[in-house]
Amino acid sequence: MRDLIQDERTTGQKRKIASETCSLLLLALLIAILYQQYVLNVPFANYAAEFICFFGACCYLLIRNITSGIDLFSRKTTGVKYVLISSIISGLAICTVTGIANYARYGDNATPGIWLMTLAITFFCGTAAAFLGFSILYYLNKKRQAAIEEELNKEEDDIG
């Protein structure tokens, strides 16, 4: 019996620590990428490893969540509304980060008109790109959830 049962508390705590470490590492990678890209202005080759690691890890997290059947869009505001809100928030975040970086770089030379137009274009493109990404995720997630639902329907009242 002693060999069969693991200490659940220890296992759970270890997993929690590993998960926290992963989150911290991803955050550190993101900060490193943004710092090198916008503050140090170094070429992409200098931070390519961090970039690949960060986006690779994000893709892995998304794929694993979807294939495991975890519903990524299980909130009350599901559907196109949720995708749209997430896209606008992402667009705003992209616009803010690139806006600050561009201001630091070209702030002295740009006129307010050009400046505002650049921000508007950045926001529009960022939102559109995020919308595309979230739509793909939403579609894949929905497809997987439908497959699970079908499987559960088959087994639901089948005793034996």
Next chain:
Amino acid sequence: MKKNIKMKIARIERDMKQEDLAKAVGVTRQTIGLIEAGKYNPSLKLCIAICKALGKTLDELFWEETP
């Protein structure tokens, strides 16, 4: 892990769908499906919540009978 037939029968007796039970205990339908299929080992907290929702005791739903 063996299938939890007792839990499935108790749910059907109460005329509940997996979705209804899932809502009653605050988990996803998939979790209930996995418990019934014997593919997920629920925590004691979840077992108690399921028992309360189905009006059964822990013994009645989760105790393994000796062969």
